[in-house]
Amino acid sequence: MKYSKNKVVFIFVSSLFLLNIFAWQIVWDLSQSRDLMVDFLNIGQGDSIFIETPWNQQILIDGGPDSKILEKLGKEMPFYDKTIDLIILTHPEKDHLAGLLEVLKRYKVKNILWTGVVRDTVEWQEWVNLIKKEKAEIKIAKIGARIIFKKENPQIFIDILNPVDSLNGKELKDSNDSSIVAYLTIGKNSFLFTGDIGFAVEKQLAKEDINADVLKIAHHGSKYSSSEDFLKAVLPKFAIIEVGENNYGHPTNEVLARLSNFGIETLRTDKDGDIKVFSDGESVSIKK
Numbered sequence: 569m570k571y572s573k574n575k576v577v578f579i580f581v582s583s584l585f586l587l588n589i590f591a592w593q594i595v596w597d598l599s600q601s602r603d604l605m606v607d608f609l610n611i612g613q614g615d616s617i618f619i620e621t622p623w624n625q626q627i628l629i630d631g632g633p634d635s636k637i638l639e640k641l642g643k644e645m646p647f648y649d650k651t652i653d654l655i656i657l658t659h660p661e662k663d664h665l666a667g668l669l670e671v672l673k674r675y676k677v678k679n680i681l682w683t684g685v686v687r688d689t690v691e692w693q694e695w696v697n698l699i700k701k702e703k704a705e706i707k708i709a710k711i712g713a714r715i716i717f718k719k720e721n722p723q724i725f726i727d728i729l730n731p732v733d734s735l736n737g738k739e740l741k742d743s744n745d746s747s748i749v750a751y752l753t754i755g756k757n758s759f760l761f762t763g764d765i766g767f768a769v770e771k772q773l774a775k776e777d778i779n780a781d782v783l784k785i786a787h788h789g790s791k792y793s794s795s796e797d798f799l800k801a802v803l804p805k806f807a808i809i810e811v812g813e814n815n816y817g818h819p820t821n822e823v824l825a826r827l828s829n830f831g832i833e834t835l836r837t838d839k840d841g842d843i844k845v846f847s848d849g850e851s852v853s854i855k856k
Contacts, residue, residue: 627652635667652675655677658764660687680704684738721849722849762783773798774801791817808845
C-alpha cells in the first residue's frame with residue numbers, strides 16, 4: 569500500500585515537472601526577439617527558406633531535395649507547433665519540391681501558394697495528391713498579388729513579381745523561369761526571393777523598382793542568372809546563395825565575380841550553414 573502511494577506521488581510530481589517545462593518553453597518562445605527572421609536553410613543542393621514574423625506567422629518557401637527539411641523545422645519550431653501558415657512552392661522541380669512532400673505529411677498547412685505548373689514527374693504527382701488531401705486554401709501565383717501579414721507599422725507583406733501570367737494547368741518541360749519571385753517588405757527593409765529564374769525574367773524585373781537589402785541568388789549561382797543589370801537594379805547589402813555539393817559548378821565563378829564587383833557581401837549555405845537574417849523594419853543583421 570505504501571509502495572502504491574509513493575508511486576502515485578512520484579507520478580504526480582513528475583507530471584508537474586513536465587508541465588512546468590512546457591510552460592517555460594512557451595514563455596521562452598514568447599520572450600524571444602520580435603524581429604522578423606528569414607532563415608536560409610542549409611539543406612544541400614536546393615532551396616528552402618523559413619520565415620517567422622514577429623507575431624509567429626510561419627512561412628516556408630520551398631522544401632529542398634529531401635526530408636532534411638524536417639530536421640531543420642524541428643529546430644526552428646517548438647515541438648508542440650505542427651502548423652505552418654503558408655507554404656510557397658516557387659516551381660515544381662525536385663530540389664525545391666521533394667522536401668515539401670514530407671512537410672505536408674507531418675504538418676498542418678493553412679495556405680499554399682504555387683504556380684499550378686504541370687510536370688511529368690513522380691514528385692509533382694505526389695504533390696498534387698497531397699495538397700488535395702491537405703484541404704489548405706490554395707492560391708495560384710500571378711504578378712500583382714500581395715500577401716499581407718501586418719497592416720500597421722512596420723507593415724509586413726509579400727508582393728508577387730513573377731510569373732506574369734497564370735500558369736495553372738500548363739505543362740512545361742523546364743519550369744525555372746516560371747518560378748515565383750517574391751518581394752518581402754518589412755518597414756524600410758526588403759528581401760527578394762528569386763527561385764531559379766534566368767536572364768530573361770531578370771531583364772523584365774530590372775525595369776521595376778526592386779532594390780532590396782537581401783537577395784536570394786537565383787538558381788544556386790548558375791552562370792545563367794544574376795546578370796550585371798539585375799544586380800545593379802537590386803543592389804543588395806547581402807546576397808545569399810543556397811547551394812550544396814553538385815556537379816554543375818554552382819555557384820559559378822562568373823556569378824561570384826559579378827557579386828564581388830558590386831561589393832555585395834555574399835554568404836552561401838554550403839560554407840556558412842544556416843543563414844539567419846533579422847529585421848526590425850529599420851535595419852537587417854546576419855547570424856550564421
